[in-house]
Amino acid sequence: MDSKLIETLDKLNTNHSLELEEYQLLIENINPDLMKRAAEYAVKYQEQFYGNKVFIRGLVEFTNYCKNDCYYCGIRRGNRECERYRLRTEDIISCAHEGYKLGFRTVVLQGGEDFAYSDEDICDIIRRIKAEHDDMVVTLSIGERDHDSYQAYFDAGADRYLLRHETANPELYTRLHPAEMSFLHRMNCLQDLKNIGYQVGAGFMVQSPGQTARDLAMDLKFIEEFKPDMCGIGPYISHKDTPFAKEESGTLEMTLFLISLLRMIYPQMLIPATTALGTIHPKGREMGIQAGANVVMPNLSPTSVRKMYTLYDNKICTGEEAAECINCLKGRVSFVGYEIVEDAGDRVGFYK
Template sequence: MTDNISALDQQNISIKRLAQILSCKPGEEREALRLQAQKITFDNLSRAIYFRGLIEISNVCTLDCRYCGIRQSNRSVRRYTLSHDEVLAAAMECVEMGYGSILLQSGERTDDAFIDYVSEIIRAIKTKSRSEKLPDGLAIGLSLGEQSEKSLERLYNAGATRYLLRIETTNPELFARIHPSSQSFENRLSCLRSLRNIGFMTGTGVMIGLPGQTLEMLASDILFFRDEDVDMIGMGPYLIHPDTPLPGAPAMSNEELFRVSLNMIAATRIVCPGVNIAATTALETLHPEGRQTGIAFGANVVMPSHTPLYRSSDYNLYKGKARLSRDNGDTWERFLEDVKSMGRVPSFYAWGDSPHFTARTESHD
């Protein structure tokens, strides 16, 4: 079986074979999976680890996704929207840390006032973050949910170059089960394709371990990433928030969830060799060295939190969210040492565009 791992054909791999890979338990085959994902990472993306400063600019949301802790109907949430100065200060903190990029994330709003607010912030960050080390300023990514094509074009023209819109699941029935009827799989897919057409480095991802989810569904998700030609992937385990109505128990125990999440990273790296894959916060919530282990299985991006401490506890998509930031000085330094001990190189003042994005855009020039 270990020989079969190294001989996998990323273009012709079947859902059945991918599901088998996702089911790998600790042992010789799983170690072969990890090593193959690592080899593909080194061959296609080098040993660099890129940092994206995560700034959660608002937890105001107009939607009612059944799995999300900041859903509109959750009355226990203390709502906030950071001021321009607060966001700019957080972004400049990322520059001081040596990051090359940030991700601005929020609950979903589509009104013009919100798009104005984000556009003004993007322009301010691009202007203020330029330096000798970052001549074009910070690369700015957004995760603001579904937006109209007009709004997306405005955000792109303001200076954002990346956008993460998680599909959450590519199974239409499961998608309908975890979202209100006002949201549709078709609209999400259409928005994802609009992002790519506008010129964004386009990211998506899924939750792992949703009630009713199967390994075959997750295998289909991986083929979706490949077939939709996405440039970056952010996925992680489904973690329950107590103030959400999603029915049914998680599909697996926490131990199994962590194992399958790592297998998912490795399998995605094999099928999508040139994309950026994040070692997400949710991994560390399951295991104290979740991010490091995610890197060992093929991730190449880490997103430390730079949401102001006095607001970060109000942006709880799930219970028990871990926080990696320089506020935890010892933890941060230990993380960097762990990365180096794994033979990886922390990359500072670098945008870290995925090779897949570079190749995709150059082919259309």
């Protein structure tokens, strides 16, 4: 292998930081040997901070209404083919309760940007989940809201917030989203969430339409500097009813390589092996863990609505009950030498 590539990867291992051009060099020259070396470094950190433990988050996709029109997303408001649903407060709470019984200690409430749920509705849901199970961590993933709303959810008991930055290149951002959406606003939201005290998850799609190696290098540099507690990445996967229907999906290899690089950049960071990764390859999530990921997010949504939360084509796990999903994942994870644990799964060092 090119010695410059080895040198650059080793430098990342020592400094947890590279110049933008160096990240770009690694990405442009991805090859099986480089991936293997990066995964070896990544797994070393994974072991150091998390042993062979894999954390689980129960995902409740509670609404597929969205006011946004992201060009890549299957539940964008412009998709007339998408059958819409909203879960009632009682249903959301009962999903969280089912999850608790199955061993989940984190529930992720995710949805499109749906303002039919007021701040008070969201706070009520958080309070009621916490009242039932005070050791259940509540993570929100409901998009961009203003500072006061984020503060209100936090005060009501929300612990974490997932808001992928999607891309760190403002120009690419404008090509992936309609003009009404703002890169700066999204970045400001992430900063607000961090300032308020949430454990914050950023993240990006891998090989989204038009994305270059330089763009991905910018994402890595952003993660290096912003240091979110979590970083969720998954391949871009096309959806038949979006403007990007004919665009190519991202690859398994690039996603795995970037997971390893992220682990090297910030060894304590929580990194999920995403459903999108499991969608592009039957063993994608297991491979993600072996590349350095340490979180999986099985679905707790009622099976009656699963197929309606279709962000991209052929999404996996839309037919199984929650219990089946978790059992399936336990088997998959243990097959590659890891163990799913009943634990809130905070980022190591967050509560120091």
